[in-house]
Amino acid sequence: MVKAQGPDASSISRLDQIKISQYFGCNTFSERTMRERLQKDVYKAYRQALKRGESLSPEVARSVALAMKEWALEQGCTHFTHWFLPMTGATAEKHDAFITWDEPGTVIERFSGSQLSQGEPDASSFPSGGLRATFEARGYTAWDPASPAFIMEGPLGKTLCIPTAFVGYHGEALDHKVPLLRSMGVLSERAKEALRHFGVNAESVVAQCGPEQEYFAVDLDLAQQRPDLMFANRTLQGAKPPKGQELEDHYFGSIKERVLGFMQEVELECFKLGIPAKTRHNEVAPNQFELAPIYEAANLASDHNQLLMELLKSVGERHKLAILLHEKPFAGVNGSGKHVNWSLATDEGQNLLEPGQTPEENLQFLYFLSATLKAIHTHGGLLRAAIASAGNDHRLGANEAPPAIMSAFLGGQLNHILDAIEKGDAADASTQRILDLGIGNLPAIEKDATDRNRTSPFAFTGNKFEFRAVGSSQPIALPLTVINAAVAEALEGLNAGLAAELKAGKEHKAAVMAVVKRAIVETKAIRFEGNGYSEEWKQEAARRGLPHAKDTVAALHTWESAASRSVFSKPGILSEGELESRLHIRHEQYQKAIAIETQVLRQMAETQILPSITADLGARADSLAKLAAAGISVPGTLKAALQAQATLAGEAQERLAAMKDSLAAAEAIEENQARTAAFGSSVNESKHALREVLDRLEEACDADLWPLPKYWQLLSPLL
Numbered sequence: 001m002v003k004a005q006g007p008d009a010s011s012i013s014r015l016d017q018i019k020i021s022q023y024f025g026c027n028t029f030s031e032r033t034m035r036e037r038l039q040k041d042v043y044k045a046y047r048q049a050l051k052r053g054e055s056l057s058p059e060v061a062r063s064v065a066l067a068m069k070e071w072a073l074e075q076g077c078t079h080f081t082h083w084f085l086p087m088t089g090a091t092a093e094k095h096d097a098f099i100t101w102d103e104p105g106t107v108i109e110r111f112s113g114s115q116l117s118q119g120e121p122d123a124s125s126f127p128s129g130g131l132r133a134t135f136e137a138r139g140y141t142a143w144d145p146a147s148p149a150f151i152m153e154g155p156l157g158k159t160l161c162i163p164t165a166f167v168g169y170h171g172e173a174l175d176h177k178v179p180l181l182r183s184m185g186v187l188s189e190r191a192k193e194a195l196r197h198f199g200v201n202a203e204s205v206v207a208q209c210g211p212e213q214e215y216f217a218v219d220l221d222l223a224q225q226r227p228d229l230m231f232a233n234r235t236l237q238g239a240k241p242p243k244g245q246e247l248e249d250h251y252f253g254s255i256k257e258r259v260l261g262f263m264q265e266v267e268l269e270c271f272k273l274g275i276p277a278k279t280r281h282n283e284v285a286p287n288q289f290e291l292a293p294i295y296e297a298a299n300l301a302s303d304h305n306q307l308l309m310e311l312l313k314s315v316g317e318r319h320k321l322a323i324l325l326h327e328k329p330f331a332g333v334n335g336s337g338k339h340v341n342w343s344l345a346t347d348e349g350q351n352l353l354e355p356g357q358t359p360e361e362n363l364q365f366l367y368f369l370s371a372t373l374k375a376i377h378t379h380g381g382l383l384r385a386a387i388a389s390a391g392n393d394h395r396l397g398a399n400e401a402p403p404a405i406m407s408a409f410l411g412g413q414l415n416h417i418l419d420a421i422e423k424g425d426a427a428d429a430s431t432q433r434i435l436d437l438g439i440g441n442l443p444a445i446e447k448d449a450t451d452r453n454r455t456s457p458f459a460f461t462g463n464k465f466e467f468r469a470v471g472s473s474q475p476i477a478l479p480l481t482v483i484n485a486a487v488a489e490a491l492e493g494l495n496a497g498l499a500a501e502l503k504a505g506k507e508h509k510a511a512v513m514a515v516v517k518r519a520i521v522e523t524k525a526i527r528f529e530g531n532g533y534s535e536e537w538k539q540e541a542a543r544r545g546l547p548h549a550k551d552t553v554a555a556l557h558t559w560e561s562a563a564s565r566s567v568f569s570k571p572g573i574l575s576e577g578e579l580e581s582r583l584h585i586r587h588e589q590y591q592k593a594i595a596i597e598t599q600v601l602r603q604m605a606e607t608q609i610l611p612s613i614t615a616d617l618g619a620r621a622d623s624l625a626k627l628a629a630a631g632i633s634v635p636g637t638l639k640a641a642l643q644a645q646a647t648l649a650g651e652a653q654e655r656l657a658a659m660k661d662s663l664a665a666a667e668a669i670e671e672n673q674a675r676t677a678a679f680g681s682s683v684n685e686s687k688h689a690l691r692e693v694l695d696r697l698e699e700a701c702d703a704d705l706w707p708l709p710k711y712w713q714l715l716s717p718l719l
Contacts, residue, residue: 025272025274027272029148068149075151078097079095079096079160083161084163085302140167142167144163149163165181179481180477180480181299183207187491188204190491194491194495200346206297206298206344207297208298210301211292211305214336215288215289215323217287217322218715222322234326236687239696239711245286250284256717259289261319262321293308326391327394327395338476340466340467353465380526382559382567383469383479391471402457405457405538405548407457418520422517422520485568485571590679601687605656610656611707659683698710
């Protein structure tokens, strides 16, 4: 075997002083490392299996496992783990040492092909939504060769992490990765069928993704003094500070040294793990930031985003920062999202959503554009359901984030072209004749020919679509699976229509244009160029018949529809049982999130806030009594202010009791959907009602007696 060339993590003392390209991926068993360490025939077999979506032969798996073990031991690894994404929303891992008995009392390092390919964690302790009985413990983790193994560095050693899929004993998907991989496979097949109509014989078509990650960073010592930030990742009480984001001075502002040091270490760890972090900047709200990567395959982007969220938190702690990934950590300032940029590319690297320079290339572009529009139009409600959560409910539809109504923004030039195709007329743009349907020519569409629309949940941005409604804490695998499945279904319909047109004797371009025109007409309702935040759009969307799920309770009903189930079950992305399990889990996670928040707020109110208010009332009453005893006339306004504060405290006590009653009533409901509805209505409403009066009490309370760090402290610049 040839030893890998170039610097590795153990030999580099100051990675920040070396070109990124020299150490990028040094902690991953990357393509380059495999090419250097594997025999040529083994590497070729691995690449062919990967490209075709086939399983590795046992012989190839053994060779890869041996090379991976030798590489990991050279890097200082003592343990290995199958790293996977159960339906908790977090990652999971179980570590095993690279040792087995050799002779009595002697151990040797060993790692077999079977250990690489398959593991067996306990499946009974992860959410399964009824797919598994509590006593059925057997589950399997299966290696995903398309996602490179990586090394995580610990205080006293390193661990080889092997990205895997997680399935039950009977093969049922128990994670987010399996449906994503299935959807990518189905989409690839449908896209290859479409490309053959354009004379392109691609071996595969890969869904691409570049997820932008927004987050808040606050002082860790302050955050640890707030139970809501520790247990709910957001503030459940907090009066508005004197200054928030009104001056718009934080966005793209200079990055303070403390935050910059944190960002630089996060990026260094990203680069070592092969995560292509590209952009960093201040976001709109105080102490809000963003990190954006370069595009890569959707399954790899999903793994990397999960890793990134873990890195943000762990590196943040080293810098005494609490990293908040919740969609709405603070009331009154912008929340955080994940802009999931999505496109399609062939194995040769051709972006299928990139406008071309020739009529034929643009014909192909319009075909795939039409399929995407058809997917959004048919399954807009499902897209909304895919990003529904208790946290995202606080963000979607506010004047800061995409609305809960799914629409697509294309820009003036593309809309002009689609309208012209619909009408069957030639069109002019920028005074130039760009489209002549009489001879079948199509325009050379300019990239970035129009402004962006940040109020659109699904916007075309030159060569990709940007799904802006995904929540900042959410695994991106589910929304990616929905997009892939919906576009695959749309392509299947377009392919069938095109085949029928050609069979009827139409010339190729005319047949394609006929199919594209039908899609343009059918999907016109979801194309919207205006302000998605406006009330006018909500009314217009209703007239167009677009679904509007205002919260998670409404959004989850979409999963029940026959069309939503068919888009997954028909191509084998998710079985009926797997679909039902995911719906059950979504209900359960929503209920638990609100229940936890309610219990945390109850505890804060009962043991911290109301006792402090009582102490403040007593101290003020004593002060007024002392003034009166000293013969000093106490103004009526002071007495009235004290009485108003006491009345407000009494109101808080009453609302606290009402919140506790609403929680008990909701938890007593057995039927799942009714239980979710109760949490979304009465429990949430009582929680918000209590917060409203507690926020007013904070503004009236002696600052020295207030028990929690305030917004102005949490959102002060991190110098």
